[in-house]
Amino acid sequence: MIQDPAGLLQRIPELKPLCEDPGVLHAVEHGDPFRLYRALRWARWLGRLRSHRELIDSLLRQRRLFARPLHKNPWLGTVNGFGSTLLGTAEPDSLDGTHIATHCVVALFALPLLPLGAYVVRPGEGSGAFNRSWTLFARVPMGPLPWLWSRALALGVIVLVVLGALQAFQDSRSQDVRLINGVSQPVLVESVAP
Amino acid sequence: MSSQSTTRRALLTLVLWAGFWVLGLVVVAALAWVPVAESLYSGGLGWAGFFSAAGALTVLWALRPRWSFRRQREELEYLSQERFPALHALVDDVARQVGSRVPRRLFLADQATAFISMERRWFGLRREAIVGVGFPMFALLSREELASVLAHEFGHHAGGDLTLGPWVYRTRSAIASAVDTLEDSAFFLDVPFRLYGQVFLRVSGAVSRQQELAADALAARTCGPEATARALHKAHVLAPLWSAYLHHDVIPIIEKSVRIPLLEGFRAFLREKSWRAEIMHDIEEEARRPPSPWDSHPPFEERLRSLGHEGPREGEPLPLKELETGGCIELLGGEAHAEEVFYEQKTRGSLVSLRWGELGEKIILPEIARHLTGGALDPRRTPLSSLPELLREGPGLWDRVRPPGLDILSPEAKRQRARLLLVQWLAAVLVQRGFVAELRPGMHLRLQHEGHFVEPASVVEWLTRGVWTEEQYRAWSSLIEQL
Numbered sequence: 001m002i003q004d005p006a007g008l009l010q011r012i013p014e015l016k017p018l019c020e021d022p023g024v025l026h027a028v029e030h031g032d033p034f035r036l037y038r039a040l041r042w043a044r045w046l047g048r049l050r051s052h053r054e055l056i057d058s059l060l061r062q063r064r065l066f067a068r069p070l071h072k073n074p075w076l077g078t079v080n081g082f083g084s085t086l087l088g089t090a091e092p093d094s095l096d097g098t099h100i101a102t103h104c105v106v107a108l109f110a111l112p113l114l115p116l117g118a119y120v121v122r123p124g125e126g127s128g129a130f131n132r133s134w135t136l137f138a139r140v141p142m143g144p145l146p147w148l149w150s151r152a153l154a155l156g157v158i159v160l161v162v163l164g165a166l167q168a169f170q171d172s173r174s175q176d177v178r179l180i181n182g183v184s185q186p187v188l189v190e191s192v193a194p
Numbered sequence: 195m196s197s198q199s200t201t202r203r204a205l206l207t208l209v210l211w212a213g214f215w216v217l218g219l220v221v222v223a224a225l226a227w228v229p230v231a232e233s234l235y236s237g238g239l240g241w242a243g244f245f246s247a248a249g250a251l252t253v254l255w256a257l258r259p260r261w262s263f264r265r266q267r268e269e270l271e272y273l274s275q276e277r278f279p280a281l282h283a284l285v286d287d288v289a290r291q292v293g294s295r296v297p298r299r300l301f302l303a304d305q306a307t308a309f310i311s312m313e314r315r316w317f318g319l320r321r322e323a324i325v326g327v328g329f330p331m332f333a334l335l336s337r338e339e340l341a342s343v344l345a346h347e348f349g350h351h352a353g354g355d356l357t358l359g360p361w362v363y364r365t366r367s368a369i370a371s372a373v374d375t376l377e378d379s380a381f382f383l384d385v386p387f388r389l390y391g392q393v394f395l396r397v398s399g400a401v402s403r404q405q406e407l408a409a410d411a412l413a414a415r416t417c418g419p420e421a422t423a424r425a426l427h428k429a430h431v432l433a434p435l436w437s438a439y440l441h442h443d444v445i446p447i448i449e450k451s452v453r454i455p456l457l458e459g460f461r462a463f464l465r466e467k468s469w470r471a472e473i474m475h476d477i478e479e480e481a482r483r484p485p486s487p488w489d490s491h492p493p494f495e496e497r498l499r500s501l502g503h504e505g506p507r508e509g510e511p512l513p514l515k516e517l518e519t520g521g522c523i524e525l526l527g528g529e530a531h532a533e534e535v536f537y538e539q540k541t542r543g544s545l546v547s548l549r550w551g552e553l554g555e556k557i558i559l560p561e562i563a564r565h566l567t568g569g570a571l572d573p574r575r576t577p578l579s580s581l582p583e584l585l586r587e588g589p590g591l592w593d594r595v596r597p598p599g600l601d602i603l604s605p606e607a608k609r610q611r612a613r614l615l616l617v618q619w620l621a622a623v624l625v626q627r628g629f630v631a632e633l634r635p636g637m638h639l640r641l642q643h644e645g646h647f648v649e650p651a652s653v654v655e656w657l658t659r660g661v662w663t664e665e666q667y668r669a670w671s672s673l674i675e676q677l
Contacts, residue, residue, distance in 0.1 A: 002479065010607065011602060011603055011604065011607055012603075012604040012606070012607060013604065013606045013607055013610060014604055014605075014606045059604065062604070064600070064601065064602050065602060065603075065604050067600065067602045093601060095593070095601070096600070096601065098600070120600060137600050138600060138602070154381050154382070157245050157381065158381060158382065160241055160242050160245060161225075161228060161242045161245050161246045161249070163242065164228055164232065164240055164241070164242020164243060164246065165227070165228045165231070165242065165246070167232075167236060167242075168227075168228055168231035168232045168235055168236050168242075168243075169231065171231070171235035171236045172231055172234070172235040
């Protein structure tokens with residue numbers, strides 16, 4: 001019997017045949033819809049579950065299916081155009097007026113720098129270009145582009161740390177010696193290993 | 195059980211526990227070294243050092259000890275010696291035979307299982323064993339078989355497994371907490387802990403399986419291999435059936451504040467030739483589940499072989515003799531008293547006591563009527579012949595009648611909910627035409643009138659699968675209208 005603490009199989013019964021993939025099964029049994037979304041995304045990218053490709057694509061197109069309740073509202077606000085805000089209107093639902101927006105660190109009010117998460121939101125009444133407000137309902141997984149972007153940034157940071165560590169290691173093994181020659185005769189300097 | 199193998203297992207557990215913390219400290223030290231080295235040798239802190247320091251702090255935060263203040267078992271109700279002297283006498287007797295200390299308390303579990311664990315008292319200075327036995331075990335096993343189950347549990351105590359258990363549990367919790375905290379960090383900091391977790395689960399699973407076989411051997415030496423093998427066989431075969439009955443039939447009824455006869459219902463459940471599709475699916479899935487290297491228990495066949503027995507043959511009938519004759523339920527004061535205790539301990543609030551035969555009329559149908567009356571599928575306004583058109587709406591029907599709120603259901607989930615709604619609607623419509631409801635454990639709601647029996651779920655399924663054409667349904671519905 002598949003353990004389903006979050007009721008994901010009731011929310012998405014189409015997942016049952018996909019549970020043959022250990023990653024998908026683990027995510028369902030863990031009760032984490034975001035992990036499930038990632039497992040399906042990786043299964044699609046790595047060519048697993050080939051016979052269910054169309055089903056996976058259709059599920060991944062509906063990020064609301066993987067919604068998680070809000071524990072706290074994200075911080076929204078800008079100072080001199082820098083800060084964080086909600087951008088985009090993906091997967092609009094004409095029945096309830098909601099859509100999915102990405103929470104981003106921005107420059108110049110709307111230039112996205114770093115995606116932080118995605119939410120199902122409904123624009124507040126009277127919300128306009130300069131006076132924006134939203135009602136937030138749930139958290140959903142980030143779309144593939146913002147996710148890849150955030151991962152690329154993370155990878156950049158990792159490379160930076162590795163290079164920094166190599167540089168520091170190199171610096172710890174050697175010492176620059178600078179000699180200022182104040183006399184007119186040339187001076188020969190030799191380094192002798194201890 | 196040799197003291198050498200106990201020492202080896204203890205040593206391995208300690209090494210695994212220490213290994214996790216060493217790994218954590220190595221990761222933190224490696225990350226913290228970068229800013230320190232930059233400051234000392236590279237002339238100042240750079241971006242790499244800054245990010246690395248943040249990573250070290252994040253890992254340290256993820257590794258922080260978590261103290262959970264779990265509900266003390268003291269608060270839970272237990273099976274007292276005054277109320278259950280015969281059960282305590284049996285437990286004490288088995289404990290003495292095994293050479294284990296008599297447990298401090300006995301608990302009643304709801305699954306077909308048994309457990310032993312340690313309870314800390316006096317701020318952890320004193321540790322005492324507590325034992326739990328599943329309610330169905332008293333009905334499924336003979337006294338001798340139950341004694342072998344208890345001997346198995348005491349075997350864990352005598353073998354020192356309970357001393358190692360908390361270390362395994364703590365390490366497993368620490369790894370899970372660290373991975374949970376770090377997996378959202380987006381910097382792959384969870385990867386070393388995830389890999390270590392896999393190794394840990396594999397090794398601790400193997401140790402746990404050895405412990406189970408050792409406890410089985412002790413139970414066989416104490417109560418005989420026959421009784422031990424029979425108890426294992428019954429638990430293996432009947433536990434998934436009890437679990438399915440409990441989850442699909444009993445708990446949904448208790449959630450409606452109703453109390454029904456548990457064992458009478460389970461006997462009726464087992465008498466049925468087949469069950470509802472979701473119950474069949476769960477039972478078959480459990481039976482097909484392949485062994486995993488992370489399992490805490492060895493496969494059933496291996497456990498039986500270690501006792502010198504073969505597994506049950508294909509097509510062998512279920513071992514139900516004890517269930518029919520009452521097993522050893524007298525240890526809980528008889529069937530009625532045992533169920534009284536089960537409801538006392540496992541439920542909260544007052545429950546209305548009903549027979550299985552009364553559930554349809556008194557609970558299910560009034561609930562359906564409350565749900566549908568006045569809505570888009572009001573049975574008084576929607577004709578019986580409209581079922582095919584309603585079914586054709588598919589997920590759209592659910593969108594039309596669903597309660598307000600965020601839409602997070604997949605198309606198939608909507609289709610299934612719409613079908614369930616139509617099953618309820620059909621039942622309500624038939625009741626208006628004089629049909630009477632009956633509910634049997636494991637089966638769909640059935641309605642009957644003047645010798646005509648109808649299962650609304652089957653009718654909806656036949657129409658969905660094309661077993662019935664729309665014309666056939668219309669012919670049937672006009673026949674029903676004439677009744």
